[in-house]
Amino acid sequence: MIAADLTAPVPPIRVDQTLADILEFFDDPEIHELPVVDPATGRLLAVIDRRDLISALAVEVLQGPGLRAKFVEPEGAQHYVEMPKGHALSRVPVPAAMIGLALGQTDFRTRTRLTILTVIREENGREIRLQPTPGTMLHEGDSLIVMGPDEEIKRLKSHTEP
Numbered sequence: 001m002i003a004a005d006l007t008a009p010v011p012p013i014r015v016d017q018t019l020a021d022i023l024e025f026f027d028d029p030e031i032h033e034l035p036v037v038d039p040a041t042g043r044l045l046a047v048i049d050r051r052d053l054i055s056a057l058a059v060e061v062l063q064g065p066g067l068r069a070k071f072v073e074p075e076g077a078q079h080y081v082e083m084p085k086g087h088a089l090s091r092v093p094v095p096a097a098m099i100g101l102a103l104g105q106t107d108f109r110t111r112t113r114l115t116i117l118t119v120i121r122e123e124n125g126r127e128i129r130l131q132p133t134p135g136t137m138l139h140e141g142d143s144l145i146v147m148g149p150d151e152e153i154k155r156l157k158s159h160t161e162p
Helices: 019-025 050-061 108-112 150-160
Strands: 033-037 044-049 068-072 078-082 087-093 115-123 126-130 143-149
Touching: 019 050, 044 050, 087 150, 108 115, 108 150, 143 150
Parallel strands: none
Antiparallel strands: 033 044, 068 078, 087 143, 115 126, 115 143
16 A cells, blocks of 8 residues: 555535435445535535445435434444434534633533533634533634434524524
8 A cells, every 4th residue: 555545535425415326435345434525615524434324324214213323432343322312413503692601601501401512613724623621611613512302402503593
């Protein structure tokens, strides 16, 4: 293997593509993961692998239960956990009223019934992910990855989106 092998371009997946479209890319045995990009900005949003695709197909084709989340243990073992019915994971902008506050000052969990899993911040043109702690300061432009009841996520988004 040479360095050029590691830099071979892979086709990006757009968030608006169907599972059928994505499935064709994985016909290539050399492709194990594909970047998912925003079609408007070209910004990297996620990476999808074969297991993600199979899980999504199982839900769609078999009409299986809702959302599954993937987690990877330190040793590399991967697991899929089904979200409780009526719950979801979502990325939301930090509400304006929380900008400049530490997470511990916001009473977020009590007010929204949502759990903050990650704080996403842009630094030097790159997204970084922060472990949320009571002392984590929230800045303008930050986003939160939250988990909780669908209706609470919708309510929060309706108050934070322009």
